[in-house]
Amino acid sequence: MTDAIESAQTVVILNSSAGRGCNAEFANALAAKFQAQGMIVTVMLPASRAELIETAQRAVRDGIKTIVAGGGDGTLSAVASALAGTDTAFGVLPLGTLNHFAKDLRIPLDLDVAIRTIVEGHTIWVDTGEINGRLFLNNSSLGLYPDTVRERERQQKRLGRGKWLAFFWATVMALRRYPFLNLTISLAETEYKRRTPFIFIGNNDYSMEGFKIGERQRLDAAQLSLYVVQRKGRLGLLVLALRALFGRLGQAKDFDVLSAKKILISSRHKQIRVATDGEVSLMRLPLHFRICPAALKVIVPAGSSLKA
16 A cells, blocks of 8 residues: 555555554555556555545546546545546445445446456446536435435434444434425426425436336436425335335325426525435535436446446
């Protein structure tokens, strides 16, 4: 592991504060794995989102041809925000818990195979989403989910609970509070007024039914997807979830599914909690969402079914 970007044409950026062993020892072992497959890399260990972005921006300015992010979707999103709109290739090491972006691009979850994918260097261009200037690779949401993530983080820090146990109790507490949002949603020439516990905006279309729920078949259709639950109580939300599981969500009259290139969400409130790729921040309203077509050059397995 090194402390500065050197002459290597590939830089690997890890989030050293992620709590998954991304330390100097792991960085040295990772560099050795790359070298064993014929690629010399420089491994960097920034400790915050701001440092992740600054490190990636510096690598782009230094003319690095390939920048690899190792971590969960939040880490990938931070690094990708510095690469979007450039010709720099983005490599993915899926070191997070859920790894949604890697899974949707069919990037192997096995570390050695993921490294081999990066070494082979097959690239495609994919879309990114944006909310008030902040990039997201997967999705953004309002309502129940940001509240759940915020409570999960509080339980992990204050109570020392593991991630999944904390997430379970955070979900219980969010459902107990169950706040509703009164929002105006504008897209194209149409305006919708909704009272809802939950809004989800995806980078391209998500499957919302059956056992493939939460998956995307493509990331290059240049569309945002919008999913809105209308006026559902706790029991109604459970019924909606069961409809989705059994492939009958399309029959629900109180669930909006829309597509657009731009979405504007406004409210009488000045600020709102928003989750973007699993990280929660407080944002000023109105919220401006837009799709950024073919904005990111990503390294994927050769023969990927996604459009090159």
